[in-house]
Amino acid sequence: MNNSPPGKYATRPGVRYPTGATHSLEGVNFSVFSRHATGVELLLYAQGDSPEPFQVITLDPEENRTFLVWHVFVLGLPAGIYYTWRVDGPANTAVDGRRFDVRRELCDPWAHAVSDIAWDRERACAKDSGPWPAVRAIVTDLEPDITPRVKSRFSSLEGAVIYELHVGGFTRHPSSGVESPGTFAGVIEKIPYLKDLGITHVELLPIMAFDEQDVPAGATTRGLKNYWGYSTHSFYSPHPRYCRNPVNGPREFLDMVDALHGADIGVILDVVFNHTAEGGADGPVISFKGLANDVFYHLDQSDRRRYLDFTGCGNTVNCNHPEVTNYIVHCLEHWVERLAVDGFRFDLASVFVRGERGVPLSDPPLPWNLELSRTLTELPRIAEAWDAAGLYQVGAFPGLSWTEWNGRYRDSIRRFVRGDGGMIGEVATRLGGSSDLYTHDGRRPANSINFVTCHDGFTLYDLVSYNGKHNEANGEDNRDGSNDNLSWNCGTEGDPTEPAVLQIRHRQARNFLAILMLSRGVPMLLAGDEVLRSQGGNNNAYCQDNELSWFDWRLTASNRAMVRFTRELIALRRRHPSLTRNRFFRGERLPNRGIPDVAWYGPGLEAPSWQLGHVRFLACTIAGLTRDEEDLHLLFNMSENEIQALLPSIANRRWHVALNTAAVPPGDFTARPDQRPFAAASYLVGPRSVVVLEGR
DSSP: OOSSOOSOOOEEOOOSOSOEEEEOSSEEEEEEEOTTOSEEEEEEESSTTOSSOSEEEEEOTTTSEETTEEEEEEETOOTTOEEEEEEEOOOOHHHHOOOOOTTSOBOOTTOSSEEOTTOOHHHHTOOSSOOOOOOEEEOOOOTTTOOOSSOOOOOOOTTOOEEEEOHHHHHOSGGGOOSSTTSHHHHHHTHHHHHHHTOSEEEESOOEEEOTTOOOHHHHHTTOOOOSOOOEEEEEEEOGGGSSSGGGHHHHHHHHHHHHHHTTOEEEEEEOOSOOTTOSTTSOOSSHHHHHHHHHBOBOSSOTTSBOOSSSSSOOBOTTSHHHHHHHHHHHHHHHHTTOOOEEEETTGGGGGBOGGGOBOSSOHHHHHHHHOTTTTTSOEEEOOBOTTSOBOTTTOSSSSOEEEOHHHHHHHHHHHHTOSSOHHHHHHHHTTOHHHHGGGTOOGGGEEEESOOSSSOOHHHHTTOSSOOOGGGSSTTOSSOSOOOOOOTTSSSSOOSHHHHHHHHHHHHHHHHHHHHSSSEEEEETTGGGTOOOTTOSOGGGOOSTTTSOOTTHHHHTHHHHHHHHHHHHHHHTOHHHHOSSOOOOOBOTTTSSBSEEEEOTTSSOOOTTOTTOOEEEEEEOOSSTTSOEEEEEEEOSSSOEEEEOOOOTTOOEEEEEETTSOTTTTBOOGGGOOBOOSSEEEEOSSEEEEEEEO
16 A cells, blocks of 8 residues: 555546445545535545645536535545545525535545544634644555455344453453454454353444544543544444554454454444434534535424434434435445444434434334345344433334343343342243233344343442442543442442452352343343453443453453353353243243243242232243253342242252352352252252252
């Protein structure tokens, strides 16, 4: 690649498709959508921080425009060149919502790679006359040789175990020992750890290029930056910070995907199409505002200078406008077809339901277009089925095959494990796959993503260590983050001094993981929970790109007992089809076994006391689907007292204890070859514990 191009380059009109910068042996075709623009210029730079362009190309509206698209072909231009657009047009913003400003340079929304080396958000938001900094797009040579080397085999989440992972934070800690910390390449070096843990998919927090400088003033003064990445500006481009060289970003990302596929691990991207890094009226102009502000965002109809905000981030993407729907669908198809991604999780997906003026639609175009896309229809599409303005659609997200983050599952299991009474009926429903949420429209347990923790909120260890959030380090006087954590600190807030507190915390952490892996549906584990990673009670570490958030690899040794427990638990789940079967429990006899698929019990093998508010005990027997699969008997005691629970008899089989969270490690989990028959007719279930017996 030539980053010091000599002289000027000749041009010809070019073509409108494909949009973006398309490199070929002849040169580069540039194409950008801007319906109401009256003038367009293309600026070419040698580097991401070059002070001046080496060539400015003015597009002729007669020669270089086709309908809504402006285009030009630059002959002989090599890959590796940086570029921006300047766009002029009417800007009576209060009336028409357009924000054209020929002085501002814009990043190409279709760029396959970008550089933010010269970006300064504060300067870009300034109200002076400029010049303002810009994120610059990079010409890549995606055509024709970049194709997945290891094809995806992950078209379903049935039987999956998802691991939610932050690409930067997973290897940025000095203890990671990788060659390129905080990058896609760093993740590759840790694949053996992921493989050994037993997970089947990684769900990557946003890896599309985002604005790290998008944080409130209080965080800025503390030197903090946007860490999670929910501030996307370039949806086709990998985030430059995760690349060793942003020019090669697509290849580096694909190298990681190929390596994960080679280890039989699928790749799900967490994507943010509900808002962008451009924020509200006071936010910067990066791309969409300067090209098609009135098309891309929901605007106040009475004063179109104002943005409707259903996301809590200053703006809301107008997802159901035809041009925007087309942009999003084609973008996702690009990540699948060219970069081998296996599925997507959609942040604040209820925004996808909002039409004009933000009113929810009964049949919104975007969710259905994603479901009906030939490229996307067979892939997992996971909705975070709510938004920041109160539209909550868990169990009711439009479409037939969408999967959802099950917030009901999280809240129910948290309440049960901390000791709330009256939860056993709710817990039984969640263990069985949440039939109350998904049977009405023909969906199944695999449409439920079960989780107890995720990036947003307490880590697992903090969930059992803090009653309240401690977000002072974020610079917002602890006002940010949720106040409703459904947590219990086991008697002491924060770092424990009493061994008994530490012991119960570890037991509670094992309880959460055990219930998660014993539930029908798709379990999701937050990276670091298996090593009891703590954020010091910070439940909103979105701006903490430091050791507070990073995966500390020393914990894999100091908390090796928890790593072992997690690994064995995942293995138990994966060897029991009865736990991963994509059917709801019905209590009906299995035709090849002659026994019910599930039977629920109280401690004396009586029917559970579903309606009694003080009950904190539940047991069930789950039948093996075939004569070769062991039956399972599960005992959940979240009371403070030990309970002597009778065990059901099973014809021609004996019970073997596999798991007891009350036992001291390594006795908390007994691998199958080491199990011995349990001869007694009852089992003494310790307080606040989970027991699993296998019958064979």
